[in-house]
Amino acid sequence: MLSDRLAGELRSLPFKRLIFWSHCVGAALCLDTLQKISDDVRVERVFIGAKILHGAQHDEQLAGRMECRSDGEIISLLDKLAGIEEFTSVAEDSRGAIAAAFRHDAAGANRFLSRMQETAPTRRDVLMVNVVAKDDPLTENHAEHHERWRIFSSSLAMEVLESGGHFFCRTRPAQVASVILRHCGVQHDAS
Numbered sequence: 001m002l003s004d005r006l007a008g009e010l011r012s013l014p015f016k017r018l019i020f021w022s023h024c025v026g027a028a029l030c031l032d033t034l035q036k037i038s039d040d041v042r043v044e045r046v047f048i049g050a051k052i053l054h055g056a057q058h059d060e061q062l063a064g065r066m067e068c069r070s071d072g073e074i075i076s077l078l079d080k081l082a083g084i085e086e087f088t089s090v091a092e093d094s095r096g097a098i099a100a101a102f103r104h105d106a107a108g109a110n111r112f113l114s115r116m117q118e119t120a121p122t123r124r125d126v127l128m129v130n131v132v133a134k135d136d137p138l139t140e141n142h143a144e145h146h147e148r149w150r151i152f153s154s155s156l157a158m159e160v161l162e163s164g165g166h167f168f169c170r171t172r173p174a175q176v177a178s179v180i181l182r183h184c185g186v187q188h189d190a191s
Contacts, residue, residue, distance in 0.1 A: 006029070016042055019180070020046045021049065023050050028110075031121075045126065046127070050132060050133070050136055050139060052146075056117035059110045060110070066103055066107045067107045071100070072099075074103055075098065081136075081167065082167055125155070130156070133163060133165055134162055137166070142158070143158070
């Protein structure tokens with residue numbers, strides 16, 4: 001499993017203090033890895049970008065619906081989230097691979113997060129920061145769902161960017177960096 005391999009690699013690093021960042025369905029890999037990290041590695045902050053928990057049953061249904069989407073529907077969704085026809089413009093023979101990878105990752109991640117909400121994983125002593133953009137259609141009603149992250153950590157924060165869409169790491173990199181620096185207690189002069 002990828003999270004086992006990642007946890008092993010992180011344990012072998014010379015530094016023992018880490019910050020995790022994940023985006024959308026990458027939250028599942030991030031949180032699974034967090035659960036597997038031994039006590040000799042200190043994860044000091046976990047940032048979950050562009051993802052909310054909807055509840056176990058709803059997230060399981062999201063996984064099922066994703067598995068039923070055609071390649072064309074997935075490429076259209078990715079274009080909508082990107083705000084441009086970035087994925088439609090990819091060579092046709094590559095679009096199927098992109099759609100299959102996204103389908104696999106999105107279904108698997110939502111299924112994992114559904115199971116975690118049902119089984120209550122070990123809470124970690126780490127600040128978890130949920131970062132969303134107001135104009136991201138996948139994180140509408142984020143405030144209603146924020147407390148669900150408490151199954152992973154009792155220390156939660158939320159950051160809401162005014163804009164940036166779903167891929168705000170690309171569209172608002174300076175704002176994302178500021179959020180990370182602020183929550184890590186790093187002073188930074190952007191001038």
